[in-house]
Structures are given as C-alpha cells and as structure tokens.
Amino acid sequence: MGGFSGESFWGWVVVPLAVCAATLWLTGIARRWLQRRAILDHPVERSSHQSAVPRGGGIALVPVALFAWIMLALAGLAPPATTAIAALATVLALISWYDDLGELAFGWRLAAHLLAAAVGVALLPGPLPVFQGLLPPLLDRIATTLLWAWFINLYNFMDGIDGITCVETIAIGFGTVAVTRLAGDDARAALPALTLAAGALGFLRWNWPRAGIFLGDVGSVPLGFLSGWLLLLLASQGQFAPALILPLYYLADSTVTLLRRIARRERFWQAHRSHFYQRALASDGDHRAVLALIIGGNAALLILALVAIRWPWLALALAALAVASLLAQLARRSRRATAPPL
Secondary structure, eight states, X not given: OOSOOHHHHIIIIIXXXXXXXXXXXXXXXXXXXXXXXXXXXXXXXXXXXXXXXXXXXXXXXXXXXXXXXXXXXXXXXXXXXXXXXXXXXXXXXXXXXXXXXXXXXXXXHXXXXXXXXXXXXXXXXXXXXTTTTSSOHHHHHHHHHHHHHHHHHHHXXXXXXXXXXXXXXXXXXXXXXXXXXXXXXXXXXXXXXXXXXXXXXXXXXXXXXXOSOBOOXXXXXXHHHHHHHHHHHHHHTTOHHHHHHTTHHHHHHHHHHHXXXXXXXXXXXXXXXXXXXXXXXXXXXXXXXXXXXXXXXXXXXXXXXHHTTTOHXXXXXXXXXXXXXXXXXXXXXXXXXXSOOO
C-alpha cells in the first residue's frame, strides 16, 4: 500500500476509530434512555436471557455507521452508490424501529426488505453480474434481489444470543477489507466495510456476554442490508467465492433451520429457538462458549475467503466442511441438554 496520503489516513485510520469510539459512547447513552422509556426485551420461553434487557441499541450504532459511509462517499473514498445505499438503510432502520416498538406484520417487513434489495441491486456498479454470467441478466437481478432480501431476514433471525451479530458483522467487514486488498480490487469498497466493522466492535463492548443491551430490529436489519451490499460488491468484482464463504455460517444455520421448520409445518416467520446456536446454548446457558465456537468458525472462513481468491472451488469445498464441522459442534453441545444422566 505504500505510505499513507492525507485522504487514506483519514479513511483508513481516523474514520474507523471515530466510528468505534462514537458507537461505544452513544450506546451507553442509548442504553440509559431505553431503560427510562422501558423499551426492554423481557424474557419469555424462547428467550436466551433471564432478565429484562434494553432493546433497540441499533439507534446508537446504525446512525454513526451511516454518517461515516456518507462522509466517505462525499470524500470520494467509497463507491458512488454508497449515499443511496445509506438512504435505503435509513428507511429500513426507521421501519425496524417501529417494529421494535410494536409489532409490524411480517408481510410488510418482507415487502420493505424486497423493495430495498431491488433498488440496491439496480445500484450495483459491476463490472460483472453477481452470478458471474451463470444466469441471464434479468434472472441475475431477480435472484440477487431475493438472495439479498433473505440475507436481511436471516441477519435478523440469527440475532438471538449475546454478541453474535456484532461478531458476524466484524468478520464480514474485516473479511471484505482483506479480500479487496489482497485481490487488488477497488479499495473504496473496503473503507465502508472497515467502518461498519469498527461500529460493530464499539457496540460489542455493551453486547458481549452478559449483554447490557440488544441491537433490536433497528440494528440487525440495517446491518444485514449493509453487510449484504458489501458482499454483493465483492461478487460483482468477480470475487463470488469469497463473498459466499464469509457469511457461510449464518447462511447455513439459518437456511437449514428454515427448511426444517417448513418441513414441520411451523410458522417459520415467528420467533423460535431452533437455530443450531440456540440449541447449543440450552446445554448450559454459556453464551461465551457458543460464541467462541462461532468466532473460531468465522476465523477459518475468513482465511478460506482469502484462499478463494486464487483457488475458489477448493476454498468453497473446505468452507463447506468447516461450516459442517461448526454445526456439528453446536449440535453436540445441544445434545448435552437432553442426554440422560449417567
């Protein structure tokens, strides 16, 4: 990379540090405000916590990250569509905040996610279609929209234990930076990724087990949208394999769980405790132990995403094995809760 110019030092160092510090500070303020307003996540049968915890902490993280994205775009240090993507994420955050305060029908939420994804797909800069020419252009856009909308929802579904979505966002953010730099692609895609990871890192201080605040839909939904945008940018630059590998644990856990629930004819859009990580937590309630497994799995996926730049099919095969191993370890923990005493 050579030495830092003034612009690169601002983008690579000052902005991420400022985002991390601002999120860390504002989350403490938001936590006290949510407590005073009694905007709390009370434990129920399907919950993974035992006491009421403020929810909606995304009101501290998301605005900071979006402001940073807009500043990077105005400085020419982010892709041209970044401001529009930030605007779409803002709309999703407002809708999700309303959902945190009440109960928005699943159909309306899904419609908002599909619309935001469709507009976002139209803003992708290329040069390649996301599915690398395997589909005709129109089908490529339709498939990408549906995939992105699913990713937004699974990000929300997977936010069920302390720290998990922050850890995933950090892994995707730093992974995007590493892949972009190693592959020699447009560095402007890396800077928003770095700032998003920095914001998640700041929030993680409050969300680490035992969590003092939850993201809520206002946090998880926009984070899923923004993380999905970063991954689609990678794919549109020809890095389809790394873009699939980085979020592969979230994709696998959520998709397998969804298919199981559909097969059992359950109301799959409702909250539940069927994910691999949720069942693993049931053995002893140790959020940190489950999170350690997921962090280890994500670290392996990040390394394999870098391998995929040179050997995509080999890396994809190894990533599938790594995720299968992680799911097996989580399932093994879950069986401890149901195994009869010796």
